[in-house]
Amino acid sequence: MMIRKILVVDDSATDRYVLSDCLMRAGYEVSTAQSGDDAITQCRTNRPDLVLMDVVMPGTNGFQATRAIVRDASTRDIPIILCTSKSMKTDVVWGMRQGAVDYLVKPIDQQRLLARIAQLSAPPA
Numbered sequence: 001m002m003i004r005k006i007l008v009v010d011d012s013a014t015d016r017y018v019l020s021d022c023l024m025r026a027g028y029e030v031s032t033a034q035s036g037d038d039a040i041t042q043c044r045t046n047r048p049d050l051v052l053m054d055v056v057m058p059g060t061n062g063f064q065a066t067r068a069i070v071r072d073a074s075t076r077d078i079p080i081i082l083c084t085s086k087s088m089k090t091d092v093v094w095g096m097r098q099g100a101v102d103y104l105v106k107p108i109d110q111q112r113l114l115a116r117i118a119q120l121s122a123p124p125a
Contacts, residue, residue, distance in 0.1 A: 001079075003121045005029045007048035009039040009065070010083070011057040015106070019052060019083070022110045028117075036060030040068050043075040050117065055084035055095065063098050070099030079120055083108055 006028050008019045020030045031046060033039040037060045039051060051069065055062035062082060069075045079101040084091070087105045095103045102116055 001049065001121065003028070003049040003117055005031070005046070005048045005050075006117070007031050007033060007039060007042055007046070007051045009033045009036070009051060009057075009062065010054040011035065012054070015054065015083075019108065019113075022113070026114055026117075036062060036065030036068075039065045040072075040075075043069050043078055044072070047075075048078060050120065051078055051080045052083045052113075053080050053100070055082055055086050055091070063095060066095070066098040066100055081113075081116065083113075 006023055008016050008030060010016045011034050016032045020032060023030045031042065033042050035057055039053065053062040053066055062084065066080050069078060069080060081102045081104060082095045082100045083104045083106060085106045092103045104113060
């Protein structure tokens with residue numbers, strides 16, 4: 001699956017900007033959401049190729065939004081990378097159990113993120 005459109009979900013305007021800027025400079029089309037609920041809606045309507053999801057957000061958190069997106073037949077094929085400050089091993093395990101394909105801890109290593117996106121875009125061997 002070729003990744004072109006990426007949805008960045010974070011309640012922090014600074015974090016949204018930093019990730020969006022990195023991704024746009026790398027040639028990706030970027031949209032943003034400020035909440036888990038908005039992310040779920042955008043996944044259903046805009047069908048991004050990838051979601052970068054924060055966890056700690058008011059209302060529907062990133063774990064809940066990830067679970068909702070993965071369980072919905074219309075959005076379950078959209079990969080989600082959790083990008084969060086929650087760094088405990090239990091958080092990582094829980095995030096992956098919700099259906100995320102990867103879990104990156106803030107501050108995000110931009111080169112590692114871009115490499116992971118390229119890996120997800122590569123055709124299966």
